[in-house]
Amino acid sequence: MSIDLPLLLDPLRATRHCEHYAGSLELQCCERLTPVLARSDGVMEYQLVFGVDNDRRSVIKGWVKASLWLQCQRCLEPFPFPVHSTIALAVVKGLDEAERLPEVYDPVLIDDQPLRPQLLLEDELLLAVPVVPRHEDGMCQPPIDTQTKPPADEQHPFADLAQWHAARRST
Numbered sequence: 001m002s003i004d005l006p007l008l009l010d011p012l013r014a015t016r017h018c019e020h021y022a023g024s025l026e027l028q029c030c031e032r033l034t035p036v037l038a039r040s041d042g043v044m045e046y047q048l049v050f051g052v053d054n055d056r057r058s059v060i061k062g063w064v065k066a067s068l069w070l071q072c073q074r075c076l077e078p079f080p081f082p083v084h085s086t087i088a089l090a091v092v093k094g095l096d097e098a099e100r101l102p103e104v105y106d107p108v109l110i111d112d113q114p115l116r117p118q119l120l121l122e123d124e125l126l127l128a129v130p131v132v133p134r135h136e137d138g139m140c141q142p143p144i145d146t147q148t149k150p151p152a153d154e155q156h157p158f159a160d161l162a163q164w165h166a167a168r169r170s171t
């Protein structure tokens, strides 16, 4: 059975009890994520399964997906950016333990504080956001096509010529 995500949880207890969470979260409630978004409407959907792997590690597996509104750095318009990230985390108590982890896991460093599982999900989405978000080529609004648009200073001679012809005809 899966239940909604608690605000705080004890990760070692959660792995011992094989807790399983699934649901959705409003993106506008994600304080780490919203600064990189052009619009914060929408939700993320997630699944988090706590457990112990074959090597007795406390691990957190699952996925998170969302359609994030990012601002295109070429045309400055917002565009939807779909993210679907797989989560494979191992709970560690120190940096040396983190360095010994197999590559499949990213470390979650814990201290005596309870874990805010929402932050794990926000961090996974943040990792998927490109450093310079951009529409795909040719998808900018309005389309920026430097190949066919003449430079501004080449447009004026023809405009002037047309005006000159019009002036001559009217005299």
Ligand SMILES: [Zn+2]
Binding pocket: 072, 073, 074, 075, 076, 077, 134, 135, 139, 140, 141
């Ligand atoms: Zn664009």
